[in-house]
Amino acid sequence: MDNLSSPARPCGFPNAVTRSAVTRRAVLGGVTAVGAVAGLSACVDPSTVEASSTPATPAASGEGTVAATAAELAVGSSLSVKIGERTYLLFRPAEASVLAYRAVCTHAGCEVSVGEGEFVCHCHGSHFTRETGDVTAGPARGPLEKFRAEISGEDVLVYL
Structure with missing residues (x-):
């Protein structure tokens, strides 16, 4: 079986991933970004x-x-x-x-x-x-x- 028809790589893209890989680092980074935006909004002109x-x-x-x-x-x-x-x-x-x-x-x-x-x-x-x-x-x-x-x-x- 070639890479284009492999069930682990959908849509014919050889590097595509089938399941979401949400890491702890990604979640903490998102929370930090939201907190930074909220904090900076207090500095509005x-x-x-x-x-x-x-x-x-x-x-x-x-x-x-x-x-x-x-x-x-x-x-x-x-x-x-x-x-x-x-x-x-x-x-x-x-x-x-x-x-x-x-x-x-x-x-x-x-x-x-x-x-x-x-x-x-x-x-x-x-x-x-x-x-x-x-x-x-x-x-x-x-x-x-x-x-x-x-x-x-x-x-x-x-x-x-």
């Missing part, structure tokens, strides 16, 4: 995150909590305030509006502080915009948690 990842500001409900006075938060400035046990970041983009965010980094839960024209997490270098809370740099992948806020008379109110 935040600028590639879609704009739709920015959560909508929740509707105001209940009574607002006084976080600061309007005089303490000039137009174009930011302020870090403590309300109860938690820290919040305020930004006043215009005379009649204010934005509020929880000062907790979405990467590892470190406290975020007011930086030069942005909010910064000093633990791992994440940066967030004051206008939207979106990530602009660093390992954080999600925006800061938003809260409804407003200026009422001389007070800056945050609805928690």
